[in-house]
Amino acid sequence: MSNSIVSRISGSVVVATDVEDAEMYHVVRIGDLGLLGEIIRLEGNKATIQVYEDTTGIRPGEKIVNTKRPLSIQLGPGLLTSIYDGIQRPLDVLREKSGDFIGRGVTIPALDQHKKWTFVPLKGKNDEVHEGEIIGEVQETPLINHKIMVPFGINGKITDIAEGKYTVNENVAEIKTATGKSNVGLSNWWMVRSPRPVAKKLPPVSPLLTGQRVLDTFFPVAKGGTAAIPGPFGSGKTVTQQQLAKWADSNVIVYIGCGERGNEMTEILTTFPELEDPKSKRPLMERTILVANTSNMPVAAREASIYTGITMGEYYRDMGYDVALMADSTSRWAEALREISGRLEEMPGEEGYPAYLGRRLAEFYERGGKAVVTSPEQRLGSLTLVGAVSPPGGDFSEPVSQNTLRVTRVFWGLDANLASRRHFPSINWLTSYSLYADDMDDWYKNNISPQWTALRKEALEILQREAELQEIVQLIGYDALPEPEKGILDTARSIREDYLQQSAYDEVDTYTSIKKQFLMLQTILEFGRLEAEAIKKGVQSTKIGTLPTRKELSMIKWTREEEVNAKVEEIKTNMSKQFKELIMEVAR
């Protein structure tokens, strides 16, 4: 009989005395309700516990039970299409059990324990297998084939392998190892705080295509890369993250709503099942896992939600998939750290954040990457990490933004100014950057067009020129600008309005294939070149603004993918004709 009891409660932190076999990060159950918590500090016979649930009503003297294992989650078929809270409790089942408001002390298995999955073995009896090797598969959703892998640390000869229908808790194979026998089931457990090891990390070389023009063209993130989206509230972080989750061309998406709005998660839950994957035409939900720990849910579970999400992401990466993980927002996660650290009365670092904030962020982003996973087959997989950051007051000099920028290689800087004039996505083209762009030149050259890099650089230069010219306009007025400069401003405006602005809510505009992006940008820059030429020959820039093709340029974004080739050809023909006429007029 253990006599471990609660001795102090202060918000989400509980102190317990005489916890049996206490070790750091052991999960314990607190009080008569059995709230879940995790040991985060040990001192003498006292254990400090962060509690994943609301502690209201708990009294000193209530009992504590140590589960004697660290926070772990179950990995197996059934993860996809699920929505979990920060500690992997399925929210739909939780609703059935405890009603519309989140109940306390409820334990629910993450995976459906009764559903039978059809297991197809790929190995036979007496085959020699190693850790990470695929021994069979389960069709988890029509989009994703779930690979059953030999668990880490197990190498040996298959003595038995079965075919047929099994639940996640049943064994499908038996392996004879050097030391004994091991069973392989459809699911296994993993501690969320430790990364799943890979054999070798590789440099990312191909882009994660998102269908978002400003991202794909100007600031691409690589498959296996890391990106940060910082921005003040209302600048479109969440919409951008959701657009990525919808359209990114990875196999599996893990979306973590960390300390954000409840209604936003609901929006995802209602829209994702209706949206189709552009390639397979299947509902997007079939490749998606949602983790929702909204701002009013307990703060310690918010801290855990990031790790729960990334562990599931790593698991699918290990199967050989390209996985993209969106975390919205890492600032809320950092605040959860700060809150718990404050309750522990730790010496604060910058702005009250704990001194280990930078290390924890770096550890998180280091779990991403393109890799040869642990397996004899040399399987490749990637895990792309995109983290939103919500800097207080939109000030990027605060600790979470700065520590994130140190470890991520793509920066999508959101701009409140652009947002307030409804330029969406409001990603500032002057401050944002991608360190992958140059590494991926070859990919664009081989897959899109040899001109791609030149085109991209030209457009960015025009935008840079515009910023300089705007300063001059502020001093002397637009009318005083020489005509060629006015032409540059026109082209820049066209790039901004006809290309960079993209509506997430328009059926066609919401997704642009990389091929269409190339055609669009090419046409817009072609117009700019013709304009510059015409101005040289004496045509007024105001005249050019009234050309019918000028308006047509802005229509390409609304043109459906299958019609875009014809449309662009038509515009190009009209363009050269109309410019010729203008020049002739002046010559006369």
Next chain:
Amino acid sequence: MSKIAYKNLSKIAGPLIFVEGVRDAAYGEMVEVKLANGERRKGQVLDTREGLAVVQVFGQTYGLGTDNTSTKFVGETAMISVSDEMLGRTFDGLGNPRDNGPKIISKERFDLVGSGINPYSREEPSEFIQTGMSNIDGMNTLVRGQKLPIFSGAGLPHNLLASQIARQAKVLSSSESFSVVFGAIGITSEEANFFVKQFEESGALGRSVLFLNLSSDPSMERILTPRLALTTAEFLAYEREMHVLVILTDMTNYCEALREISAAREEVPGRRGYPGYMYTDLASIYERAGKIKGRKGSVTQIPILAMPADDITHPIPDLTGYITEGQIVMSRELHRLNIQPPVDVLTSLSRLMNQGIGSGRTREDHRNLADQLYAAYAQGKDARALAAIVGEEALSDIDRKFLAIANNFERKFVNQGIDENRSIEQTLGIGWELLSDLPESEMKRIKPEFIAKYRKKSLEVESEKEE
């Protein structure tokens, strides 16, 4: 659940008392504090361990002494009795009657804090609320179940705006009206009287519940006041199937009370002395808006907060903006120009707008038109700034047109006075009128079919008027 009275206070610090000898006070348990003169005050346990409980007292700590005060732990966390009888009543910041009426006695007792709504149980808010205000309906649409705060400043007419919304709000498809729960947090009695009078005049008082904590009332009560209001609202919405509009004013006073306690507990302060957990704490208030699948009612929240020094990056508006689904921002500049309501449309935002508008809800061209108006107004304001330096003459023709749109947008679209109640059709009509001078090639945000359909129509309407 020992209902023993404890006499040993080891320390009184600000709003906190430290009670010794307590064995098992529950975290969050309510406490009755009895003074030497027989007066009773309420408190709540903030930190508990064997032998010591830290209790936050709702009310002043004068009259409290370390050896003449007795405390009783009541054995339950903060609860409120709720019933239909609450409609039309006025309570103080702790839920006691303020209007000489009887105490609410009911079997239905609700936990003040409660647990969060399971995101899976939420229903996506999508019903358009017509507030009759062009700046909201047209540009930053409010929907049922949304939380949309008003960011204001000292001396700006945010109360007029809030009361006008409460008066005019309706859902187009149904005739049902809102019931209103009003939570006053540390506002002056004049402000409170203003709201009471507004509710009386519009006949809304009979379907309102008022919780008033005035600036002269104890600041610690302010921690409970918004939670009383929201618990009542949830009861009316989810148990009585009503559509409830909750107005909370002023959240700045709430945050200050929070800071006071944090300081008394000697916690490590976050930005500007506010506690590090203020985001989570505010979320536990704001997130109590929404709709639940399978239940008829809804809770829509309009918190009002005065931005200290009109600074939107101050922690209170900043954290609020990260939790709420948009914000309505008042502008001092427009107020000086006599524009009523003086709402700065460009910094305002409604995140749920798209769910509430479009064909079948408002009108098919709504999204496009609003985007175009935003873009045109922003460009017009740029032109205005430029004209101030280089003179209007130096502007390009098109910039002059945008400047005119910006001026008219403020004077005709945003400005509507406190009595005008515009239908959504009227609002969109005015929007199209503003754009009538703009060449079609500049209307990049609007689909050509909408331009053809609505631009002509509104021009016709205009010419008819002239005839």
